[in-house]
Amino acid sequence: TIFLQTSSESPAVETNCRDLLDDRVQVQWRIEGEWLQVTLSARMREDQYVSFGISGEKYRSSMVGGDVVVAYFDSDTQRFHAIDYFMSATSQCDGKNGVCPDERIGGRNDVELLSGERHMGVTKVVYRRPLHTNEPINDKPIPSSGDTYVIAAIGPLSSRKEAYAHGVRDKNNEDIRIDFGSKDDRQCVATFPTSGEKEDSLHPWSPAIIQNEDTFTARIGPAGGARGYPAITGHPSWGIAWYINDLLIPEIYVERGKTYTFMVEGGDDRTNPAKYHPFYITDSREGGFGQRSEEQQRQQRVFAGVSYDAEEVMGYENEALSGLNITEKALAGHYCEWEHKTVDKSSEFETFTEFFLTLKLNCQPGEAAVLNWTVPEESPNILYYQCYTHNNLGWKIHVTDQGYQATLNHATSSAIDLIMLVIMSFCSTYLVMR
Numbered sequence: 001t002i003f004l005q006t007s008s009e010s011p012a013v014e015t016n017c018r019d020l021l022d023d024r025v026q027v028q029w030r031i032e033g034e035w036l037q038v039t040l041s042a043r044m045r046e047d048q049y050v051s052f053g054i055s056g057e058k059y060r061s062s063m064v065g066g067d068v069v070v071a072y073f074d075s076d077t078q079r080f081h082a083i084d085y086f087m088s089a090t091s092q093c094d095g096k097n098g099v100c101p102d103e104r105i106g107g108r109n110d111v112e113l114l115s116g117e118r119h120m121g122v123t124k125v126v127y128r129r130p131l132h133t134n135e136p137i138n139d140k141p142i143p144s145s146g147d148t149y150v151i152a153a154i155g156p157l158s159s160r161k162e163a164y165a166h167g168v169r170d171k172n173n174e175d176i177r178i179d180f181g182s183k184d185d186r187q188c189v190a191t192f193p194t195s196g197e198k199e200d201s202l203h204p205w206s207p208a209i210i211q212n213e214d215t216f217t218a219r220i221g222p223a224g225g226a227r228g229y230p231a232i233t234g235h236p237s238w239g240i241a242w243y244i245n246d247l248l249i250p251e252i253y254v255e256r257g258k259t260y261t262f263m264v265e266g267g268d269d270r271t272n273p274a275k276y277h278p279f280y281i282t283d284s285r286e287g288g289f290g291q292r293s294e295e296q297q298r299q300q301r302v303f304a305g306v307s308y309d310a311e312e313v314m315g316y317e318n319e320a321l322s323g324l325n326i327t328e329k330a331l332a333g334h335y336c337e338w339e340h341k342t343v344d345k346s347s348e349f350e351t352f353t354e355f356f357l358t359l360k361l362n363c364q365p366g367e368a369a370v371l372n373w374t375v376p377e378e379s380p381n382i383l384y385y386q387c388y389t390h391n392n393l394g395w396k397i398h399v400t401d402q403g404y405q406a407t408l409n410h411a412t413s414s415a416i417d418l419i420m421l422v423i424m425s426f427c428s429t430y431l432v433m434r
Helices: 229-233 294-298 310-314 319-323 352-356 414-433
Strands: 002-005 016-020 025-032 035-043 048-054 067-074 079-087 099-101 112-119 122-130 147-156 176-179 215-222 240-244 251-255 259-264 279-282 302-304 336-340 359-363 369-374 382-387 396-400
Touching: 016 176, 025 048, 025 147, 035 048, 035 067, 067 112, 067 122, 079 112, 079 122, 215 359, 240 382, 279 369, 302 369
Parallel strands: 215 259, 215 336, 251 396
Antiparallel strands: 002 112, 016 025, 025 035, 035 122, 048 067, 048 147, 067 079, 079 099, 112 122, 147 176, 215 240, 259 369, 279 302, 279 382, 336 359, 382 396
């Protein structure tokens, strides 16, 4: 058991209680003067967060526009956190828009952490926040009487300990109303549930490999839940990822000195961060070059997809930048996304090939952006294709000398399996029709 108390006084006992997210989250609250005090408990892993707060819409529970507190235990520092967030969109925070800590977008953290506890898979954080702040955009007032629509979620933490996208089942999908000024509104079960997460036992999909190809399509698609992006890369996922030649984050093999073409369909509408995913090639395992500070950008080598003027190039100790032939700041193209035909069924299939048949392609009007990249001779052996505005959407590029052939195994045959499965599905349908 890990316990931390930041206040000299013991937190007052809340008189109201609700169970949320199929009893995985429990919220207790009471109003003390001009403050709302909340005890937030969640059965979750140490690399996850729990969020709770005010809906973005007045008459239903909506994430967009929401004002929430994100609480978590940082196992690296052994500290608990309760952070004030504003959600201008359901996309990853890019420093201006998305799911962002208030402090990162020019606001203030109005949440005061009182105590935290981690015991038997449950994180419990006690915090308080003012009923009213002087931040009209990032913060919503908390009424002292009357119903208020609220939202809650559990999701993964990024490497910078910020909230990443939660799964479909990890947020409230029904409208929830709470009267924060109520007394003795106790609707919780007697004991907090002890069941673990089912997804922990899911077998991950085998990673795909592409070699002996010189033309690639780059589109957006679902990350594949617990079987997909996080299992393949070891990184948390935002819920979407790059699909290269219609494969989920395959490892691509390229040769030094050869030229390759990427047809990028990541979305070029800068006003919609959830569908704006410029493509670039870097030595960073995370990507997200556009949301980095100038100093952080200098620590990341960029090989294609981002343009600089002569002075900017000289400012970087990075010869690879001098070979860029992209005329735009970020390469994106129109938006194409592999979407679920119904709901996410990644947990139901042992292979990506089977899961892929549950998706449909949806493309907005426009054309793909074209990236022609000649691999520099001095390139390192491992690079990454990534998203310019968001972290953790892409994966590895293996850079080899000419004539190299990767050793194929069952994990590299995803494209062949996919073609065969589609053919078999078509043949079965044809026979039934006859």
